[in-house]
Amino acid sequence: MRAAMYNGPGEIAVEEVPKPALDSPRGALIRVTHTAICGSDLWFYRGESDRETGSAVGHEPMGIVEETGTDVTSLKPGDRVFAPFVISCGRCEFCRRGLHTSCTNGGSWGGENGGGQGEYVRVPEADGTLVRVPDRYANDEETLKSILPLTDVMGTGHHAAVNAGVGEGDTCVVVGDGAVGLCGVLAARRLGAKQIVAMGHHEDRLSLAAEFGATETVAERGEAGVKRARELTGGGTDHVLECVGAASAMETAIDICRPGGTVGYVGVPHGVEEAGLDVFSLFSDNISLCGGVAPVRAYADDLLADVLDGTLDPSPIFTKTVDLDGVSEGYRAMDEREEIKVLVRIDDHSE
Structure with a gap:
């Protein structure tokens, strides 16, 4: 598969990397269709924060469930989902308190799970992390564009x-x-x-x-x-x-x-x-x-309901859309303040 990789300050490249494989009964494999570039990504892009070179980037994925582990109960293959920028289990003491960013079983995007700006991601805690989009909106591009900011901003x-x-x-x-x-x-x-x-x-x-x-x-x-x-x-x-x-x-x-x-x-x-x-x-x-760091999973269901009933629409923050090959240009445009936020639309997938 292809994914955006950090190769040093100012250097984001789309490279062929191994496709993540499902490795947990609680996990899911997601085929990414939409993602975005975040303002926080610019810190490492500018060399103003540390990040390992050769690492996958991105943390705002939306896509289609391709495979689920045997213990996953809330999702099935074919479901449209989006993922908050922090992985959470939904069952530990902190998740139960609405503090999903302190999940004892959680984690971040990147590394071997595929990152958020690539063709696939592996979610180790599917039930606790992923938010399902109702079927009637699963292919409504305008609605999906309004939902995508719920992954983070x-x-x-x-x-x-x-x-x-x-x-x-x-x-x-x-x-x-x-x-x-x-x-x-x-x-x-x-x-x-x-x-x-x-x-x-x-x-x-x-x-x-x-x-x-x-x-x-x-x-x-x-x-x-x-x-x-x-x-x-x-x-x-x-x-x-x-x-x-x-x-x-x-x-x-x-x-x-x-x-x-x-x-x-x-x-x-x-x-x-x-x-x-x-x-x-x-x-x-x-x-x-x-x-502090926002536990966006705690807010996702309520905000999604408002998006779907038409009372909340953050989609105008996306001022530019690129494909996966355009991710590097998206980083440049945001870094130079030409764009507010860049949406990445991923249509073609390969193994």
Whole structure:
């Protein structure tokens, strides 16, 4: 089979690799039809985080069940499914608490399971990981495009909103205009926020944020951006969604948060330790930080129901579609901020 492989900073190549084989009674083999490139993939692409060269990449697969283990009860060959970016068993104490990212039997995509940007993936815990798409939507391309963000960015944006405590009638600020931040706007609207201020540096993305439900947008940077966000929210807000992970974004989120408020953070931390986090300001103003890596499997069923009934549509975050051979170009386009998020459509499969 073919899969996208990391061969060093700036080098993503589609190569022939062994097709993963089912090796567990709880597992399943999935023929991938759709996947995506994530903003977090850019950290290793840029050489700003460690990754083993020669490793398979990607963590947002959707496809068709080809084979299941003997103990799998919720799926059968031919089912359309999507997989959250973390593998989970669904039965351990953490999965039962909705914290699938801490699953004691879980894992990540890559290595011998095939990665998420390839023609096949092996899922060692099928019942606990995979989400089945109802048959009536299994071949509806527009619906599938709306479902695919549930593998990661929609669930991650929702995690930010939930952890920031956003509820009916609230005011909130979303820091970041990438795919996660834009999905954070959708999530805040879904949870009933009356005022949603989206902060970013790209006018086209902020325009999409407005379409998604942002009531105001802020394009200013640094202190000017903080000042503008405070003006719009009457002195700051109790609910801030940090959807970037960079030290500057976390500082902005904290500066906008009112005493007693909460920052829901989901951006993969980058440069925060080196910059130093001003813990005293959090302490003195009783500001809470709540969040972390999003257990998107915990949210997947509810979000899927909203997508299927037409009340939630994150598909506009996909601004470019490529085939498997176009994955390298997709990485480049996202790295250079030409595109928000790239969808990868995989049609042809080989052994």
